[in-house]
Amino acid sequence: MPQKIYVNHIGEYLGSEVTLNGWVYNMRSSGKLHFIQLRDGSGIIQCVIFKGNVTPEVFDTAANLTQETSVSITGTVKEDNRSKLGFELDVKDIKIIAPSVDYPITPKEHGDAFLMHNRHLWLRSSKQTAILKIRDEIIFAIRKFFHEREFTLVDSPILTPAACEGRSTLFETEYFGEKAFLSQSGQLYGEAAAMALGKIYCFGPTFRAEKSKTRRHLTEFWMVEPEVAFNDLNDNMELAEDFIVYIVESVLKNRRAELELIGRDISKLENIKKPFPRVSYTEAIKILNDLGNPTEWGGDIGGDEETLISNKFDRPVIIHRYPAAIKAFYMKRDPEDPKVVLAMDVIGPEGAGEIIGGSERESDYNALVERMKEQGMAPEDMDWYLDLRKYGSVPHSGFGMGIERMVRWICGLHHVRETIPFARMMDKIRP
Ligand code: 4AD
Ligand code: MG
Numbered sequence: 039m040p041q042k043i044y045v046n047h048i049g050e051y052l053g054s055e056v057t058l059n060g061w062v063y064n065m066r067s068s069g070k071l072h073f074i075q076l077r078d079g080s081g082i083i084q085c086v087i088f089k090g091n092v093t094p095e096v097f098d099t100a101a102n103l104t105q106e107t108s109v110s111i112t113g114t115v116k117e118d119n120r121s122k123l124g125f126e127l128d129v130k131d132i133k134i135i136a137p138s139v140d141y142p143i144t145p146k147e148h149g150d151a152f153l154m155h156n157r158h159l160w161l162r163s164s165k166q167t168a169i170l171k172i173r174d175e176i177i178f179a180i181r182k183f184f185h186e187r188e189f190t191l192v193d194s195p196i197l198t199p200a201a202c203e204g205r206s207t208l209f210e211t212e213y214f215g216e217k218a219f220l221s222q223s224g225q226l227y228g229e230a231a232a233m234a235l236g237k238i239y240c241f242g243p244t245f246r247a248e249k250s251k252t253r254r255h256l257t258e259f260w261m262v263e264p265e266v267a268f269n270d271l272n273d274n275m276e277l278a279e280d281f282i283v284y285i286v287e288s289v290l291k292n293r294r295a296e297l298e299l300i301g302r303d304i305s306k307l308e309n310i311k312k313p314f315p316r317v318s319y320t321e322a323i324k325i326l327n328d329l330g331n332p333t334e335w336g337g338d339i340g341g342d343e344e345t346l347i348s349n350k351f352d353r354p355v356i357i358h359r360y361p362a363a364i365k366a367f368y369m370k371r372d373p374e375d376p377k378v379v380l381a382m383d384v385i386g387p388e389g390a391g392e393i394i395g396g397s398e399r400e401s402d403y404n405a406l407v408e409r410m411k412e413q414g415m416a417p418e419d420m421d422w423y424l425d426l427r428k429y430g431s432v433p434h435s436g437f438g439m440g441i442e443r444m445v446r447w448i449c450g451l452h453h454v455r456e457t458i459p460f461a462r463m464m465d466k467i468r469p
Contacts, residue, residue: 045081048115048125057112058083058127059135061162062103064145072100076111076127082164084118085111085127092130099132106138106162150453157460158469168296169456172289173445179288180262180439183281184239189264192231194224194240200419202226203366207246209257220245223438226368226423228265229399232434233426239264251464253453254341254391256442258462265436271380271398274435275356278384278394279312281439282354286310289448302450306388309352316356319378322347336361345389354393358382367409369397382437390447396437403427 043056060078067073070089075082087100103109110133118126143159153160160166184191199216201208202223209220224240231238241262248255264277286307289297297304317325319339326333329346333339339347339357348355359378362371369379384394400406406427407417417424445457455461460469 045076045078045083045123047080048083048123048127051115052117052125053115055112055114055130056127057110058085059110060108062105062107062109062138063164064105065103067101072097074100074103074109074111074129076109077162077164079167081123083123083125083127084121085113085129087129087132091128092132096129096132099134100129103132103134104138104141105144106141106159108135108138109133110135154455154461154466155468161459165300166456168299169445169449169451170459171296172293172300172449173441173457175289175293176285176441176444176448177260179285180241180281180441182288183284184264187237189237189239190231190235192228192235192238192240193242194221194227194231194263196221196242196245200226202368203246207248209245209247222246223261224263225265225436225438226420228263228436229368229423229434230426232265232267232436233430233432236268237264237266249464252341254443254446256454256458256462257464259458260441261438262441263436263438265434267432267434269398269435270433271358271382271435274396274398274437275314275316275358275382278356278382278396278437278439279314279354282314282384282393283310283312285444286448297449300449302448306352306450307448311353314354314356314384315351316358317347318358319360322357325350336363338364339383341391344385344391348385348387348389348391352387354384354386354390356382356384362409365397367413367415368399368406369409370400371405371409380435384437386443386447388447388450391443392440393443393447394437394439396435398433398435401427401431401433403431 058078060076062074063077063082064075072087074085076085089097111129112131113127113129116126116128142156197218198221199218202225211218221244223244228238228240239262243258244261245258248257290307323333323335325347326343331343331346333343359372360381362379365379365381369381372378372380380398382396383392386393400409410417442454442457446454
């Protein structure tokens with residue numbers, strides 16, 4: 039079989055005859071010429087069919103092509119300075135692989151509901167493929183970042199016997215006569231692994247039965263969660279900063295064309311440098327009150343409040359030391375102010391909302407048992423987790439980053455549903 043040639047490498051074949059396999063993205067004709075936009079997943083190339091260069095059959099085939107027909111096109115690679123790609127194909131032959139009749143997603147505008155209903159086809163549009171490539175780059179950068187820093191990837195289970203982030207958003211299933219839940223977070227297992235390997239991360243799908251319809255919540259999303267033994271809250275904040283800067287730089291370096299294609303204001307991403315501003319929860323409440331927002335100390339900082347705060351900055355802002363009562367049981371109390379825990383949320387700019395949530399963990403056995411009881415949990419159900427505090431407990435910290443939140447921010451998307459190939463939301467399980 040001859041080596042396959044892809045559009046993004048077409049420049050290497052300037053002047054040669056090549057065969058490209060793909061789908062018809064768009065077409066137009068003018069008398070003796072047909073122009074086909076051929077897409078193959080790696081890019082889009084204009085193919086020019088000149089009546090004088092092809093047989094009448096081929097010219098006729100070109101005239102009748104329809105959107106998303108799959109084809110093999112043979113021709114000579116020519117320079118084309120008017121196109122973004124810089125090359126076009128001077129066509130000699132066209133073979134239809136399979137027809138496509140009445141493709142539902144035409145180049146005109148469609149509504150969101152229609153596009154989501156046809157998500158399996160919508161994925162083929164150039165904006166959606168660009169977003170998926172940026173998502174891929176983000177995930178690759180994440181793995182590279184941790185690999186370079188000698189973290190070990192430790193996969194956490196998806197079927198779990200207990201909640202990590204509160205019972206209200208658990209998906210429940212039956213497990214051979216026992217109750218089991220889909221994992222909300224790999225953190226508790228990550229903590230066990232950090233006691234074995236020092237620096238670890240887990241990365242996988244996580245599930246939350248979110249009963250609200252927002253532009254930021256999915257019921258199934260991907261989370262990457264580092265956990266580091268001997269890291270305190272400050273180390274954790276620094277790790278989060280380095281991590282975000284690394285990811286943004288990788289996307290700017292390797293996916294600039296895709297950012298441009300989707301119309302992202304790249305200068306906003308170029309601002310993302312260390313250090314990030316840090317404000318305590320108490321300071322954040324003051325900022326909100328000064329802006330006329332009535333949230334009182336002890337209240338939740340919701341999406342609208344996050345945006346009010348983040349609008350004051352041109353880069354992500356870290357909010358730390360939240361009231362213990364509104365945060366998870368495993369977070370360590372601040373020894374200097376036991377009303378608050380050593381938690382941190384990283385809020386993205388431009389209305390991106392919370393992209394990271396994390397904390398220093400409670401490492402004292404008795405304090406942890408007390409926190410569990412306060413939150414109505416049964417310590418005996420988590421005996422294995424308490425063991426980590428019995429056998430050589432150490433200070434440790436970690437965080438979770440939601441991949442779709444990160445993609446939404448970096449791509450500047452309005453809704454999280456476009457950040458994942460097949461979104462799962464309260465009212466969406468198809469296709
Ligand atoms: O703040 P969360 O709930 O933190 C945890 O789950 C910790 N156990 C993580 C840890 O410390 N290892 O979630 C972490 C991040 C959020 O900041 C957000 O980016 C994302 O996960 N996230 C969601 N993304 C999409 N849809 C949802 N429903 C999400 N819930 C959380
Ligand atoms: Mg959170």
